[in-house]
Amino acid sequence: MDKNGLIIDLRDVSFGYPGRAPILDQLNLSFYEGDRMGLMGPNGSGKTTLFHVIMGLLKPSSGRMEVFGRPVQEEKDFGEVRQKIGLLFQDADDQLFSPTVLEDVAFGPLNLGKSQDEAKAIARGTLESLGLVGFEERITHKLSGGEKRLVSLATVLAMEPDVLLLDEPTTGLDEATEGRLVEILQRLDLSFIVVSHNIDFLMKTSEFITYMARGKISLDEESIPHTHIHIHKHGKYEHKHNHNGADTHKKK
Amino acid sequence: MGDRFNGDDNRMIGEGFASTDSLIYRLDPRVKIVVVFFFSVIVAVSNRFFVLMLALGLSLCIVLLARVPMRQLLRRLVPVNLFVLFLWLFLPFTIRGEPLFSIGPLVGTHPGVLYAARISLKANTIVGVLIALVGSTSILTLGHAMHELGVPKKIVHLFFFTYRYIHVIHREYLRLVSAMKVRGFQPATNVHTYKTYAHLVGMLLVKSADRAERVRNAMLCRGFRGRLYSLSEFSLRKIDVISLVVMLACVVVLGLLEWTKTV
Numbered sequence: 175m176d177k178n179g180l181i182i183d184l185r186d187v188s189f190g191y192p193g194r195a196p197i198l199d200q201l202n203l204s205f206y207e208g209d210r211m212g213l214m215g216p217n218g219s220g221k222t223t224l225f226h227v228i229m230g231l232l233k234p235s236s237g238r239m240e241v242f243g244r245p246v247q248e249e250k251d252f253g254e255v256r257q258k259i260g261l262l263f264q265d266a267d268d269q270l271f272s273p274t275v276l277e278d279v280a281f282g283p284l285n286l287g288k289s290q291d292e293a294k295a296i297a298r299g300t301l302e303s304l305g306l307v308g309f310e311e312r313i314t315h316k317l318s319g320g321e322k323r324l325v326s327l328a329t330v331l332a333m334e335p336d337v338l339l340l341d342e343p344t345t346g347l348d349e350a351t352e353g354r355l356v357e358i359l360q361r362l363d364l365s366f367i368v369v370s371h372n373i374d375f376l377m378k379t380s381e382f383i384t385y386m387a388r389g390k391i392s393l394d395e396e397s398i399p400h401t402h403i404h405i406h407k408h409g410k411y412e413h414k415h416n417h418n419g420a421d422t423h424k425k426k
Numbered sequence: 427m428g429d430r431f432n433g434d435d436n437r438m439i440g441e442g443f444a445s446t447d448s449l450i451y452r453l454d455p456r457v458k459i460v461v462v463f464f465f466s467v468i469v470a471v472s473n474r475f476f477v478l479m480l481a482l483g484l485s486l487c488i489v490l491l492a493r494v495p496m497r498q499l500l501r502r503l504v505p506v507n508l509f510v511l512f513l514w515l516f517l518p519f520t521i522r523g524e525p526l527f528s529i530g531p532l533v534g535t536h537p538g539v540l541y542a543a544r545i546s547l548k549a550n551t552i553v554g555v556l557i558a559l560v561g562s563t564s565i566l567t568l569g570h571a572m573h574e575l576g577v578p579k580k581i582v583h584l585f586f587f588t589y590r591y592i593h594v595i596h597r598e599y600l601r602l603v604s605a606m607k608v609r610g611f612q613p614a615t616n617v618h619t620y621k622t623y624a625h626l627v628g629m630l631l632v633k634s635a636d637r638a639e640r641v642r643n644a645m646l647c648r649g650f651r652g653r654l655y656s657l658s659e660f661s662l663r664k665i666d667v668i669s670l671v672v673m674l675a676c677v678v679v680l681g682l683l684e685w686t687k688t689v
Contacts, residue, residue, distance in 0.1 A: 229643075229647055231647070256646065256649055257649060261644075261647045263643075263644050265640070267594050267637075268637065268640040268643075268644050269644045271587065271591075271641050271644070272586075273566040273569075273589065274566065276657065277656075277657050280655075280657060281650075281655070282648040284655040285649030285650055286649055290655070290657060293655075293657075294657060314590070315590060315593045315594065329648065330648075333649070
């Protein structure tokens with residue numbers, strides 16, 4: 175790993191299909207160990223493409239990419255990347271392909287060369303840490319949307335990655351499951367980039383939020399999510415604050 | 427057309443026809459596959475009515491042993507016999523031979539009727555055994571058993587993925603059908619309907635191909651290198667070995683009866 179903890183370093187990375195505007199346009203990204211980064215941006219701004227380029231699923235047309243201090247370019251370079259960086263896909267049905275939950279979670283560890291017993295132990299441990307005890311023999315396609323999302327997360331975490339890339343993890347989740355996801359992400363000792371349109375979710379999980387537009391990440395628009403908690407006797411009504419401190423109240 | 431599918435989509439692919447405490451249900455899935463395979467082959471190649479009747483009797487015994495609920499058995503047998511009925515409409519009149527009966531200008535022949543009768547017997551015998559033995563095993567277990575029996579990896583993978591994604595594709599189909607219905611689509615016998623169905627099928631194909639790509643990507647991200655591992659282990663018990671030997675002996679006897687023409 176790089177001395178100063180630079181994990182993902184993209185320089186002038188471009189990706190696109192001929193005859194169309196580039197999806198990634200000379201994009202720069204420096205992601206450090208311990209970073210918890212939110213990524214927002216309009217549809218089609220290249221957020222998912224960025225993740226797929228980092229994982230080596232898409233090959234950039236130009237630019238330089240270093241992951242964990244090592245340049246990555248060819249398919250063989252990405253073996254290590256895929257173990258250390260876990261990608262949570264937008265659609266859990268893409269991620270869960272084994273018939274049962276236990277088999278799906280054990281799939282990654284088995285690919286990493288673990289024995290059957292080790293893989294099963296890791297899978298059980300991961301499920302337990304996410305509060306999914308008793309899910310082992312459940313049939314993956316019969317899980318509910320929220321359960322699928324959490325099991326998908328388990329399949330990624332079972333690889334014991336250092337970094338997570340989460341692609342719109344709250345899509346289709348109810349409030350309770352979203353709350354569980356927030357709690358899990360806050361508890362995990364991992365660096366992550368999370369793409370979401372859900373500002374509430376980003377505020378609870380990320381340290382800073384960057385914006386992506388037209389294939390670029392604009393670092394100058396980086397912002398720090400924050401909330402003010404305050405208390406006063408009119409708190410139970412819906413109200414707005416004026417800058418001079420006076421409150422305007424609106425009866426419900 | 428969509429109404430049929432509005433309920434639980436798991437109805438499309440049923441599993442587990444045998445009652446769970448029957449002897450057949452608890453048999454090692456590998457034994458079941460081997461027995462079904464050899465039994466089906468011998469029934470398919472046999473021509474003597476005596477042998478076919480014997481096989482049908484055997485098939486019935488297995489169905490009874492598996493205690494398959496009657497309604498489910500019939501539900502599965504109906505489509506098979508619709509197909510057989512179709513054969514009865516054509517075969518007696520298209521195979522040359524000694525005339526047996528005639529309907530107007532159509533002449534039914536003796537060999538034609540025998541031929542149709544043989545196919546009816548064979549079809550019901552094999553489907554009966556399939557329902558009782560394979561139908562009593564979950565798809566998942568079947569796949570692993572196939573793997574254990576040395577069936578090529580690609581076939582086992584294909585089997586698993588078909589099982590896993592047929593529901594997803596079915597859901598996509600239902601979504602598309604609903605989208606068509608809410609915009610007032612009424613199937614009729616016209617070009618618009620055919621075009622719409624063509625689009626529907628085309629869209630499903632494209633979506634499935636896209637999904638296949640995404641699933642592959644997800645697998646690559648988790649270190650997939652072309653090998654699927656199985657977590658289940660099977661062990662042969664005494665009852666499995668006995669069942670296997672008894673059934674294979676039956677198959678051998680059927681074969682001997684067919685070829686030596688004794689009895």
